[in-house]
Amino acid sequence: MRVIVVGSGKLLYYLTRQFASKGYVISLILADEAEATNLSRRVRALVMHGNGSAPHVLEEAGARRADVVVALTPKDQDNLAVCQIAHKMFRVPRTVALVNDPQNEEVFRELGVSVAFSSTQIIARILEERAGFEDIANLIPLAEGRVTISEVALREDAPGADKNLRDLTLPEGALVGGILRDGNVIVPRGETFLRGGDRLIIISRPDCYDRVLRVLTGGES
Amino acid sequence: MMHLKKQDGWPQYVVIVGCGRLGSMLAGLLSEAGCSVVVIDINESAFDLLTAEFSGFRIVGDAVEIEILRAAKTDRADCLLATTEEDNVNLMVAQVARKIFNVPKVLARVFDPRREGIYREFDIETVSPTNLMAEAFLASLQNRREGQSCV
Numbered sequence: 377m378r379v380i381v382v383g384s385g386k387l388l389y390y391l392t393r394q395f396a397s398k399g400y401v402i403s404l405i406l407a408d409e410a411e412a413t414n415l416s417r418r419v420r421a422l423v424m425h426g427n428g429s430a431p432h433v434l435e436e437a438g439a440r441r442a443d444v445v446v447a448l449t450p451k452d453q454d455n456l457a458v459c460q461i462a463h464k465m466f467r468v469p470r471t472v473a474l475v476n477d478p479q480n481e482e483v484f485r486e487l488g489v490s491v492a493f494s495s496t497q498i499i500a501r502i503l504e505e506r507a508g509f510e511d512i513a514n515l516i517p518l519a520e521g522r523v524t525i526s527e528v529a530l531r532e533d534a535p536g537a538d539k540n541l542r543d544l545t546l547p548e549g550a551l552v553g554g555i556l557r558d559g560n561v562i563v564p565r566g567e568t569f570l571r572g573g574d575r576l577i578i579i580s581r582p583d584c585y586d587r588v589l590r591v592l593t594g595g596e597s
Numbered sequence: 598m599m600h601l602k603k604q605d606g607w608p609q610y611v612v613i614v615g616c617g618r619l620g621s622m623l624a625g626l627l628s629e630a631g632c633s634v635v636v637i638d639i640n641e642s643a644f645d646l647l648t649a650e651f652s653g654f655r656i657v658g659d660a661v662e663i664e665i666l667r668a669a670k671t672d673r674a675d676c677l678l679a680t681t682e683e684d685n686v687n688l689m690v691a692q693v694a695r696k697i698f699n700v701p702k703v704l705a706r707v708f709d710p711r712r713e714g715i716y717r718e719f720d721i722e723t724v725s726p727t728n729l730m731a732e733a734f735l736a737s738l739q740n741r742r743e744g745q746s747c748v
Contacts (some may be wrong), residue, residue, distance in 0.1 A: 429685055431711055453661050453685035456692075464715045477662050487692055 377401070380426030382439045382458050383448030383474075384411060389419065391448075396420045400499040403437040407449070429457035431465055439466035446472045452480050459489045482520070517582075525579050527556075528593060532572030536592035542566035549581035601630035608632060608675035608702065613661040614690050615681030619706065621646035623678060628652050635669045660690045664691050666698065691721045706720040 380396055381388060382405045392415075395402050402421035405428040406412040416423035426433040440447065445462040447455035452475055459471035471492040475481050479499075484492035501515070512591065515526040530537050536544055541552060541564050554577035555562040557569070564569065570576070570592075580588050599622075601607070607630050613620050616638035625648035628634045634653030637660045638644065644655050658665035660679075671677060679687035679695040684707050691705035696719075707713055707723040716723050 430709070451661075451685070453683065453689040456689050457685040460688075461712070462718075464718060479663050480661075483663060483693055483697060486696060538707060 377444065377533045379403070379432070379444045379446065380439060380442045381407065381448065382406075382447045382455075382466075382580055383446075384408060387448055389414075389415065391446075392419045392421050392524060402443075403432045405433060405437055416580045429454055429461055431461055434458070434462055434466060439468055442466070442468050443472045448477060449469055452476050452484075454503070456484060456489065457487060458533060459473060459484075460487065463488060509561060518565060523579065524582055524585060525577065526585075528576050528578055528589065530572055530574045534572065535590075536570050536576075537572040537574075539570055540566070541568045541570060544570075544591050546591055547580075547584040547587045549584035552592075553577045553579045580582070599626060601626050603631045605715040610670075610674050610676075612636070612637065612666070612669050612671050612674045612677045612694070612700075613689070614645040614679045615706075616646060616655075616679065617680065617682060618646065619649075620678070620680040621648070623680065624653065625748060631676070635674075637665060637669055663693060663697070666690070666693060671698040671700060674698070674700050676700065679703070679705040680705070684712065688716055688721070690710075692714075692719055695719070696722055700742075 378401045380403045381391065387389065388404065388538065392402055392404060396419060404415065404421050404423045406415065406425055407425065409425040412423050412425035417489050422437065424433065424437055428449070431519050439462055442462070445459060445468045447458035449455055455473040455475065462468040463471050470490045473489045475483055475492050475494045476531055478494040478496045481492045481494050481497065515524055517524050547550070552564050555564055555568065556575040556577070557571065576592065578588055599604040605722060607627065610633045611627050613624050613636045615729055616624065616636045620636060620638070624634050624636045628641055634651070635656060636644070636647070636653060637656045637658060639657070639659050641657045656665060656669050658668070660666055677691065677700045679690045681687055687705040687707060691703045694700040696701045702726060704722045705716065707716065707725050710725045710728050713723045728746055
């Protein structure tokens, strides 16, 4: 695979090392000349100094034959320009951009970047999943965050344990879509009995999420 | 100093991104011509360049953040002018205005003439100061030659 990466700093360095270990053919474009010189001695890659959104620099880096262009600079406008120029002028099939403002994730996709990721979003998601409530795993936002799916452990002493599902007043915007019990998946109906130790798959609108958790586990997110 | 006539042809509501020499001049002129104008700049001190004719709103912020464009009510704008010194800012803001806020008329200042072509594909009008200036210089040279040939 032929990869061009535009960026700087540790992220660029470690990413290049990882790509190199997989045998990718790598070109790097750095804005800072001293950093470029320094990096060229430490990695197996073509290292260039220049403006990654300048068409002639991308071309020199091999954009015409590249499979992927990755833009990791701290400026969203530059990352967008790198990806768009790579795609439009040099027909690079896949472009990947770091977005610094999380709201630009959506914007970038709309403007033709194949993959846009926000480190803020990723870290926030990891925190939501792991920190604080280890009983909740895999909080997945769908449809631009208008629905979330999460897996919640029901403890023995939880308010929802040892009850019929129909006896629990769940908010209208939420439902228990599945129960994982002893390695089996149960699709619940009104008369399904919840037990301590069950793991519940909850499908919910974000505004109902706290209430569902309170009814089932007594906890809050 | 340039002046614009008050007439129907000017857009009603204009968002100007970048309050440098170009942005502040356009803001003053369009404001004087009767347009509602909002100017956005990342540095508050940039607004010092605005003339007495300017009667619109100022927003301090980075227009590359969609929230800032939302605060400027870009969805209701008839026209957005991206005039900052950075090509990539202008091109990004212009595309967001066009594609996400559906602003009917969007103009971006682009210094690098080699990039103009790509952005035409995105339905964004660009103005290249470099091209304009080269044309002006050459036109002036040509006038001089024609002037001499008359003698």
